[in-house]
Amino acid sequence: MSQKVLDALKAAHGSAVDRTGSAHGDEIAWIKRDQLLAVATWLKNDAQMAFDAPVFCTCIDWLDWKPLGQPPSHAWTEDKPRFTVCYQLRSFKHRHRVRLEIELPESDPRLPSLTPLWPAFNWQERETFDMYGIKFDGHPDLRRIYLYEEFVGHPLRKDYPKEKRQPLVRRDDLPINPIKRPPMEQK
Amino acid sequence: MGVEITTTRLEDAAKWAKQSTLDKATNWGRKFSLFSYPFVTACCGMEFMSVAGPKYDLARFGAEFPRFSPRQSDLLMVVGTITEKQGPAVKRVYDQMAEPKWVIAFGVCASTGGFYQNYHTMPGVDQVIPVDVYIPGCPPRPEQVLDALILLMDRIQAGRGHSQLRDKREQLIASQNQDEG
Numbered sequence: 001m002s003q004k005v006l007d008a009l010k011a012a013h014g015s016a017v018d019r020t021g022s023a024h025g026d027e028i029a030w031i032k033r034d035q036l037l038a039v040a041t042w043l044k045n046d047a048q049m050a051f052d053a054p055v056f057c058t059c060i061d062w063l064d065w066k067p068l069g070q071p072p073s074h075a076w077t078e079d080k081p082r083f084t085v086c087y088q089l090r091s092f093k094h095r096h097r098v099r100l101e102i103e104l105p106e107s108d109p110r111l112p113s114l115t116p117l118w119p120a121f122n123w124q125e126r127e128t129f130d131m132y133g134i135k136f137d138g139h140p141d142l143r144r145i146y147l148y149e150e151f152v153g154h155p156l157r158k159d160y161p162k163e164k165r166q167p168l169v170r171r172d173d174l175p176i177n178p179i180k181r182p183p184m185e186q187k
Numbered sequence: 188m189g190v191e192i193t194t195t196r197l198e199d200a201a202k203w204a205k206q207s208t209l210d211k212a213t214n215w216g217r218k219f220s221l222f223s224y225p226f227v228t229a230c231c232g233m234e235f236m237s238v239a240g241p242k243y244d245l246a247r248f249g250a251e252f253p254r255f256s257p258r259q260s261d262l263l264m265v266v267g268t269i270t271e272k273q274g275p276a277v278k279r280v281y282d283q284m285a286e287p288k289w290v291i292a293f294g295v296c297a298s299t300g301g302f303y304q305n306y307h308t309m310p311g312v313d314q315v316i317p318v319d320v321y322i323p324g325c326p327p328r329p330e331q332v333l334d335a336l337i338l339l340m341d342r343i344q345a346g347r348g349h350s351q352l353r354d355k356r357e358q359l360i361a362s363q364n365q366d367e368g
Binding site for chain 2: 146148162164166168
């Protein structure tokens with residue numbers, strides 16, 4: 001549908017594009033982290049691109065991912081990047097859209113923030129930080145948006161224990177008060 | 188607990204008898220003039236509106252007027268999912284209400300957490316405040332809510348609400364300390 005966007009992107013920033021693909025009607029470009037800001041600036045300002053509408057920003061945690069019906073080589077292993085941050089962009093002017101995906105290693109999950117370009121990504125990047133612990137360099141106000149400051153860890157990471165609660169307040173007259181117990185080990 | 192409720196002295200017995208008659212009268216008044224504070228957080232609120240509306244008409248039982256100030260209410264209705272982040276707010280609202288006060292956990296999320304067994308949902312509002320009546324259901328039928336209200340009214344008449352029992356315990360401990368001292 002928007003194959004011409006991918007072609008133009010590869011022609012203008014060939015060194016920044018790792019690979020491209022299409023899935024379910026969406027065109028995807030895997031961008032290298034160092035050149036994300038240059039690519040995004042070009043996508044916003046170029047007259048032929050003019051991506052004026054940020055749609056969403058989110059993250060995928062690939063830890064222990066084993067797809068059914070696929071060869072074992074598709075499964076996640078330690079040497080593959082653990083996180084993928086997705087930015088979906090849309091142009092109302094030219095009626096095309098593209099998704100940028102940036103792969104990040106587990107040891108250093110940080111990338112440049114796109115909030116200076118599209119202010120609507122401000123809260124979305126804060127949510128991604130809150131849930132996955134991705135650090136956005138250059139974000140004006142990077143702190144938790146849904147959870148409280150006392151919360152330890154990032155709950156949508158696959159290694160967060162599913163039912164681990166971190167209560168703020170409990171009754172004093174209950175037989176077991178979980179606040180008084182030592183906190184659980186963070187995996 | 189741990190307090191002896193039996194007494195053998197005649198004047199004590201007379202005192203209790205007099206108090207319990209008075210209690211009966213005040214509790215009779217309390218149970219027909221419940222002012223509810225709807226702490227509505229989720230979809231159960233729709234069902235609460237249905238109960239409060241003219242078709243099921245909660246006002247028939249005296250619980251007529253939802254007051255949106257904890258100072259003016261004595262029945263806290265926790266309607267919907269309570270998250271861990273909301274815990275301090277619920278506790279504060281409960282603490283601000285005047286004694287005696289009662290709590291109804293409306294719906295399965297307020298009672299046990301429901302199907303949200305994960306990092307952010309409190310497993311029942313009774314983790315933070317004492318609950319008198321639990322209403323199961325997702326959401327509960329209006330008839331269940333009316334049933335729970337009748338149950339709560341029976342409890343109030345019998346003086347067996349959480350805050351009433353706490354009052355009685357404190358009075359007993361105080362009188363026992365007075366006798367010993």
